Amino acid sequence: MKLVRLFIIFLLSIIFFAFVSPRVKAENEFSVDATVTYDVQDSGKTVVSHSLVLENNFSTLYATNYSLGLENIDAQNIKVADSGGKPIPFDVQNNGSSTKITVNFPDAVVGKNSQRRFSISYDNGSFAVRTGEIWEVSIPRLGEQTSFRSYQILLKIPSSFGLEAYISPQPKDSQITDKGYAYSFNRSDIIQTGISAGFGQFQIFSYSLSYHLENPLGKSAKVQIAIPPDTAFQKVYIQKLDPKPANVIIGPDGNWLAEYVLTPRQRVDVSVSGSVQIFASFRTFPKPTDRELSDNLRETEFWQVNDPQIKSLAAELKTPRAIYEYVASLLKYDFDRVKPNVQRMGALSALQNPSQAICMEFTDLFIAIARAAGIPAREINGYAYTENPELQPLSLVADVLHAWPEYYDKDKGVWIPIDPTWASTSGGINYFDKLDLRHFAFVIHGESSITPYPPGSYKLGSNPQKDVYVSFGKLPEERISNLHISFAPVRVLPFLNSIYSVRIENPGPQAMHDVYSTTYFDNKEVNRNYIEVIPPYSNYKIDVTVPFSVLGKGSPDIVxxxxxxxxxxxxxxxTQVITYSLLTISALLILVMTAVLIKLRKVTFGRLFATIASTSQKISGKFFKKTPENKTNP
Structure with missing residues (x-):
């Protein structure tokens, strides 16, 4: 009888495990630990390996399969293996952009706290992409609904990719290995944004810009166009600027303005082409003056700094990061507003209509709140390279430009570019701590929220053509500027100081920074002028005064x-100076002696004039020959 009871209990246990346990896979019934390694190869291919530990939380339940879902990931060469490397069977289901890998376990791992260790690996060719001179790595974010007891990510980058340009979010740990770089991240780091990284020292774009100018007046007029300037994060090379401008000057906020003088009713098409380096970190660059920083705190038409609502937000948020996060989370990008001649709303209207924003509104709202908080801020209009306009949209439709803000970091002494628009549309990628190498500044708006107008805005006629072309490029072979210096006399007169105009011209292709113009008289320095920047195709003029002195004692031979x-x-x-001096001295001596003789009555005015006349006649007689017509008859 006892044996019968034991047999029945044993049979019931088998039935229970056979019919109940395999079908239970609820999240709270198992614990999953995952270590995901993204091993990027020199070719750009990424080998992804999910090392998984599946632990039973109950003694009566065990898992018969495990599913891994992938969104927008092209998984190739999929493999599944146990801890010993033995292959495990699996199924793959593709449904549009979704891929589901289902691992079917061939045996049962039974018992509370019992663990099954296995791995899922696949290859992907789009996590690492070379754009120009930069390798960009994008690892998708982990959804909040995903349940893991622990989740770690290890990112391996080969040394052939170059130096780290940026990485976001900041890794928990980073190491330099014999093969390159290794970064580790926690689950909390990648729930919202995933991983975005770039490797390489700088990006290079080639550009070609066209401007269409017209003078409608009946008299000559000066016209200015904005050409891409140097900033702390970019270096511009201008290989062609045709026709050549009268000058290129530094305008407000550091803009480069090419000046042309147009005759009455004249039309001119200007072509500008070259290359630009976009740097991963800021470089040494002239700091703004106190007045410039003060100008970047003022209220303008679109930056309502003194509005009570803006001021209240500024008092609450206080820091650039908090303002950036607020703007990126509040405003929603409205693709329906991306069209020609769209009306700019400004900061206050953007705040009141948060679902109707495009890049201008994201930028305007950040600037207004930052300025109200006492943080100098300004707008950049330019080009931003994007592969997905829905994640990284461009809003200024004039030749598809983009707008983003900069704030002034007083500790670093530099303007820091950020992009709250792309932070919002990309699902939270960090464009605050490190802007990517895809933003190319055309113009800077700080003193004014409107001018100067960016390239792509100088159009004529009702059917304007495309005027902005930007693509990945290479540095120009000729990229060293050699200044050309010329002299022109302004005043060169006897007995007066001579004045010469010195013209220092930069024929391009790059700007010259921190230039000293030094004047020497006979190899001795007499004057030094500091020129902060000479843009390409610009000229700088100084006057040099050469002193006149008696007998040339204080006059140099060579300037x-x-x-x-x-x-x-x-x-x-x-020599001419000395000759003038001797003649002057001789004339003065003669006058003095004559005056003395007259005073002593040794000579009278009558005798003096007679002597002068006689001497003059004798001198003339030596050169005057009588002709037959001049002879007198006896």
Whole structure:
């Protein structure tokens, strides 16, 4: 009888495990630990390995399969294996952009706290992409609904990719290995944004811009166009600027403005082409003056700094990061507003209509709140490279430009670019701590929220053509600027100081920064001028005064001007100065002696004039020959 009871209990246990346990896979009934390794190869292919530990939370339940869902991931060469490397059977289901890998366990692992260790691996060719000179790595974010007891990510980058340009979010740990870089992240780091990283020192774009100018007046007029300037994060090379401008000047906020003088009713098409380096980190660059920073705190038409609602937000948020996060989370991108001649709303209207924003509104709202908080901020209009306009949209439809803000970091002494628009549309990728290498500034708006107008805005006629072309490029072979110096006399008169105009011209292709123009008299330095920047195709003028002195004692033989490795020398005709001096001295001596003789009554005015006349006649007689017509008859 006892044996019968034991047999029945044993039979019931088998039935229970056979019919109940295999079908139960609820999240709270199992614990999953995952370590996901993204091993990027030199070719850009990424080998992804999910090392998984599946632990039973109950003694009566065990798992018969495990599913891994992938969204928008092209998984190739899928493999599943146990901890010993033995293959495990699996099924793959593709449904549009979704891929589901179902692992079918061939045996049962039974018992509370019992663990099954296995791995799922696959290859992917889109996690790492080379864009120009930069390798960009994007690892998708982990959804909040995904349940893991622990989740770790290890990202491996080969040394061939170059130096780290940026990485977001900041890794929990990073190491330099014999093969490259290794970064580790926690689950909390990648729930919202995933991982975005770039490797390489800089990006290079080639650009070609067209401007269409017209002078409708009946008289000559000066016209200015904005060309891409240098900033702390970009270096511009201009290989062509045709026709050549009268000058290129530094305008407000550091803009480069090419000046043209157009005759009455004249039309001119201007072509600008070259390359630009976009740097991963800021470089040494001139700091703004106190006045410039003050100008970047003022209220304008679209930046309502003094509005009570804006001021209240500024008092609450206080820091650039908090303002950035607020703007990126509040405003929603409205693709329906991306069209020509869209009306700019401004900061206050964007705040009141948060679902109707495009990049201008994201930028305007950040600037207004930042300025109200006492943080200098300004707008950048330019080009931003995007592969997915829905995740990284471009809103300024004039030749598909983009707008983003900069704020001034007083500790670093530099303007920091950020992009709250793309932070919002990309699902939270961090565009605050490190902007990517895809943003190319065309113009800077700080003193004014409107001008200067960016390239792509200088159009004529009702059917304007495309005027902005930007693509990945290479540095130009000729990228060193050699200044050209010339002299032109302004005043060269006897007995007066001579004045020369010195013209220092930069023929391109790059700007010259921190230039000293030094003047030498006979190899002795007499004057030095500091020029903060000379843009390509610009010229800088200084006047050099050469003193006149008796017998040329204080006058130099040679005047030399040096600037930026170039120099020019001119001779001052010191011999002529000495001759003038001797003639002057002789004339003065004669006058003095004559005056003395007259005073002593040794000579009278009558005798003096007679002597002068007689002497003059004798001198003239030596050169005057009588002709037959001049002879007199006896």
């Amino acid at each position: 030399e001007v040096k600037a930026g490795g170039s120099s020019i020398s001119i001779e001052t005709n010191k």
